[in-house]
Amino acid sequence: MHDLNALAIFVSVVEAGSFTGGAAALGLPKGSVSRKISGLEAALGVRLINRTTRKLSLTDVGRAYYEQCRKGLGELEAAHRLIDETQSVPTGVLRISAPADTGTGGLTGWIETYLRRYDQAKIELVLSDRYVDLIAERIDLAFRAGRLKDSSFVARRLMTNRRVLCASPGYLKRNGVPTSLDDLSTHDGIVHGDSVAGAVWRLHGPEGEVSIPVNGRVAGHNMRVVISAALAGLGVALIPDAVAHSDIKAKRLVRVLDQYAGPELGLYAVYPSSRQLSANVRAFLDIVVESINTSRQAR
Numbered sequence: 001m002h003d004l005n006a007l008a009i010f011v012s013v014v015e016a017g018s019f020t021g022g023a024a025a026l027g028l029p030k031g032s033v034s035r036k037i038s039g040l041e042a043a044l045g046v047r048l049i050n051r052t053t054r055k056l057s058l059t060d061v062g063r064a065y066y067e068q069c070r071k072g073l074g075e076l077e078a079a080h081r082l083i084d085e086t087q088s089v090p091t092g093v094l095r096i097s098a099p100a101d102t103g104t105g106g107l108t109g110w111i112e113t114y115l116r117r118y119d120q121a122k123i124e125l126v127l128s129d130r131y132v133d134l135i136a137e138r139i140d141l142a143f144r145a146g147r148l149k150d151s152s153f154v155a156r157r158l159m160t161n162r163r164v165l166c167a168s169p170g171y172l173k174r175n176g177v178p179t180s181l182d183d184l185s186t187h188d189g190i191v192h193g194d195s196v197a198g199a200v201w202r203l204h205g206p207e208g209e210v211s212i213p214v215n216g217r218v219a220g221h222n223m224r225v226v227i228s229a230a231l232a233g234l235g236v237a238l239i240p241d242a243v244a245h246s247d248i249k250a251k252r253l254v255r256v257l258d259q260y261a262g263p264e265l266g267l268y269a270v271y272p273s274s275r276q277l278s279a280n281v282r283a284f285l286d287i288v289v290e291s292i293n294t295s296r297q298a299r
Contacts, residue, residue: 004073006039008026009026011073013033014056019037047059090280091120092120095124095125097137097143098125100129107125107143110288111123134272141284142269142271145266145267153270153272157268158268158269158289159266160265160266161267162264162265163238163241164239164262165201165237165238165256165258166238166253166256167233167253168231168232169251171236175188179257180257181203181260184257185213186215187235188235189216189217189235189236191214191216191220192221193220193221195216196216199214200213203261203262204260204261204262209263223240227247
């Protein structure tokens with residue numbers, strides 16, 4: 001097996017563009033660096049670097065060898081980092097991104113548990129309905145709902161969820177309880193979107209998927225607005241089951257036409273695949289999974 005120090009020196013010289021730069025980056029004498037690379041070339045039986053008085057250039061085989069060495073050393077460093085992080089206690093800042101709608105849901109409880117459990121940890125929360133670039137915005141962990149597009153990120157499905165039809169007891173007392181999809185046309189609808197015009201609910205039921213025009217009276221782009229409007233008795237709303245569960249259990253909301261629900265969507269934990277799962281992310285995900293499992297058992 002070849003000397004890993006020699007491989008690291010070779011990569012450093014290539015990335016620095018000179019023996020002098022590579023030696024300075026490593027804190028080694030230039031002569032030692034040159035001898036290490038000469039020894040590596042001798043062991044391999046090939047020339048890796050063309051040496052001239054003005055600049056350093058790689059041979060074809062040197063370029064291919066550099067790419068493999070760089071990749072291998074990176075994976076080795078990641079393996080060491082993984083061990084270190086697995087054994088460490090969460091500290092410092094964990095940056096989390098999530099849709100704005102989740103800010104008052106389970107996420108708040110997860111954060112509370114995390115901060116209480118790890119007193120050296122901090123949270124930076126980015127709540128936004130726009131697409132958040134995980135790399136550019138230094139996001140360690142993102143929660144995303146729906147059907148994910150293919151990407152280079154790791155996506156771990158945490159749960160599936162459907163939207164259910166709900167209304168407040170007061171609204172149903174005043175307007176009656178819908179007993180069929182046709183009845184919905186006579187009820188006020190609360191729309192999750194920018195406009196009441198042209199709103200449609202896509203529901204799955206005994207006859208498969210159906211599209212129901214909504215008699216929209218209130219529209220809100222944020223789910224918190226939709227839930228607040230439903231609790232205030234302004235109409236029937238289509239709300240994620242996981243979000244509506246506590247209000248239904250407390251009888252602040254009532255499910256209607258419970259044989260119908262929106263399409264099944266997933267909640268995913270997403271993080272960049274180029275990063276190992278840090279102690280912070282691992283600990284937070286453990287809390288999330290623990291909370292979801294407890295909630296399922298309580299139902």
